[in-house]
Amino acid sequence: MADRAQPAGPKLLGEGPNQKWGSDISYIWTREGWLYLAVIIDLFARRVVGWAVADGLHRELALAALCRALTMRRPAPGLIHHADRGSQYCSTDYQAELRKHGILISMSGKGNCYDNSMVGTFFKTLKSELVWRTMFGTRQQAGQAIGRYIEGFYKPVRRHSALDFTSPARFERMTAN
Template identity: 60%
Template sequence: MPRPTHPYVWTAEGWLYLAVVMDLFSRKVVGWAMGEHIDRHLVLSGLQMALEGRAPPKGLLHHSDRGSQYASSDYQQALAARGIECSMSRKGNCWDNAVVESFFSSLKQELVYRTDFATRQQARSALFEYIEVFYNRQRRHSTLGYLSPVDFENAALPVTLAA
């Protein structure tokens, strides 16, 4: 049976849902949220975290799938208010979200399928550790020259000279 690539994590208490916002330049997960429901509030929380952490300039292109959460007027208004242009996949075109789907696949193979979570809190803690400690700071990516997302971003920063 194929395993879903959706951001659902089973716990003995029920499902825990994960929404992420990824910077495609560095593959860094810059925003994320977890909750008991997969709705516009969940994805808005992940977007808010990304916007607060990055403060992107107007004209940023934000890509998502066609899920109702991302198509909601609240989500679209949040993007428009920051001058962010929305790009969505065509119906049935899974390749447009390949980088994020790859992240979810890695997450499931490296953590979720290997762990039986008794509680949602246990899953939240493990997902936090995976994203913030392992994936962003330690996990190497062939696309990034075998650097972690944080190391890749640090290497790409312009060198500043001390006065």
């Protein structure tokens, strides 16, 4: 039972975009082999703000997604960036890029995959609505289809129950000050 005599902790997350981003990498099978997808999601509206694909699992993949997110969103210092403890996110280059922009680094506890569940939910949605229904011949075909899904459907159209059944783009517009 909570001791109500003690004050609650401060609310560190704001009520708008660019307060907390989650990041992770997943993989998609093609006839050429694995295609890796790195995403960065603004957790306020579950909007994919950065993404990149590559044929290898390396720090350049994660950095490409981060650079896309930074270019598109231009967040103010103080944004919280959350990721797992993968080598891509622990790399000197990746963490230096975060610090250069005044972004606070948050990482999952060792062996804890649950505190980045919104990004995991995005990957499950992408795979159930696109990837598991399609056999991609090439990595290029898969990358193009993923790009169309993210940019043409997921962000502007796909409704989310957690967002009062609106799309991420519409939710951000509706909540803009």
